[in-house]
Amino acid sequence: MDLGKKLIEGNRRAAARLISMVENKIPEAFEVIKDNYDKSGNAYIIGITGPPGAGKSTLTDKLVKILRSEGKKVGIIAVDPTSPFTGGAILGDRVRMSDLSVDKGVFVRSMGARGHLGGISEGTMAAVKVLDLYGMDYIIIETVGVGQSEIDIVKNCDTTVMVMVPGLGDDIQAIKAGVMEIGDIFAVNKADRDGARKTAREINIMLDFSKKEWRPSVDLVTAVKNEGVDKLLDSIKKHRYYMKDTGKFLIRREENSKSEIIELVKEKITSIVLDKSYKEKQINRLSKDVASRKLDPYTACTKIIEEVI
Known part of the structure; x- marks a missing residue:
């Protein structure tokens, strides 16, 4: 079933299915939104x-x-x-x-x-x-x-x-x-x-x-x-x-779009940082060092960001 086409045609089942997919972060659902965003x-x-x-x-x-x-x-x-x-x-x-x-x-x-x-x-x-x-x-x-x-x-x-x-x-x-x-x-x-x-x-x-x-x-x-x-x-x-x-309607939508983009970037960066098990192990190790005061949280953050970038 072409979910994008069905959605535009007003198919209720396609809408329900796509909402479930975006809740579960299934990439295909976001592709449908991208293709029809205009x-x-x-x-x-x-x-x-x-x-x-x-x-x-x-x-x-x-x-x-x-x-x-x-x-x-x-x-x-x-x-x-x-x-x-x-x-x-x-x-x-x-x-x-x-x-x-x-x-x-x-x-x-x-x-x-x-x-x-x-x-x-x-x-x-x-x-x-x-x-x-x-x-x-x-x-x-x-x-x-x-x-x-x-x-x-x-x-x-x-x-x-x-x-x-x-x-x-x-x-x-x-x-x-x-x-x-x-x-x-x-x-x-x-x-x-x-x-x-x-x-x-x-x-x-x-x-x-x-x-x-x-x-x-x-x-x-x-x-x-x-x-x-x-x-x-x-x-x-x-x-x-x-x-x-x-004219404030368009201004508000621009501000909302900006907030959404920033939130998506944050989410993406977080998923990249936590993507691989070794990175999670590194975060766990850094967390222990911060908790025991061997390291401060700001330096720990910098270490993770530097590795990702």
Whole structure:
């Protein structure tokens, strides 16, 4: 089966197979992406991020249903915690979006984080390219929900939605600098709870100090009741128009491409360093020397780099 041709034709099985292949780093899958890369770049990529328990999956489910009512095809990459036994995704997000999986205009894929910090997995961007080539209008990446370390999502999306909830027991959590810099839009979910308006007010106060040209909206939503979700989607569309009208859309994609290239170079160099068993033995020997203080880690690093180069 010509996977590239089938993918462009909209073959669902080819898309699923290729995503599995990129997750497992099978070279043939990346060749398909390379050969068809000029046909990609049409899908709009939305990141949904926030702390565990914020209701990201439920919110994603409701957003997708509105997009489907508009006739849009949507791909969802839900990055789940990795199973310690199989290395695969635990699939909690897919369970919450089970009714979407029977919609032919929606492609839901759970991916295990596999220990990768930043809230997304290493194969996420390759999977995005596959779904883009598959013909999706929108691709939503939902992060694993790891708190403040999930800033990687910013490097992979056109619009990032930061989902917050009241009552997490830490009022200042919402106003940490790293979190504030993540969001293009803030959604305060579970707005029917006490403290939701207070949380929204605190976010707005901090945004008053922001020097960004784009002022993120702060939308109150109750995803489980489907309240305020349409307004949130309007905010996402407004940010999209703003990015396109100001030329920042292309600038962001260039920055994201730069980050991706650097990450791929890092990954490639690491695999070269660890490629042969004797190199691994050398690293083990150097590690012992560093641990026993016979050698410092900076000199050990230089020794390995010099040998590789």
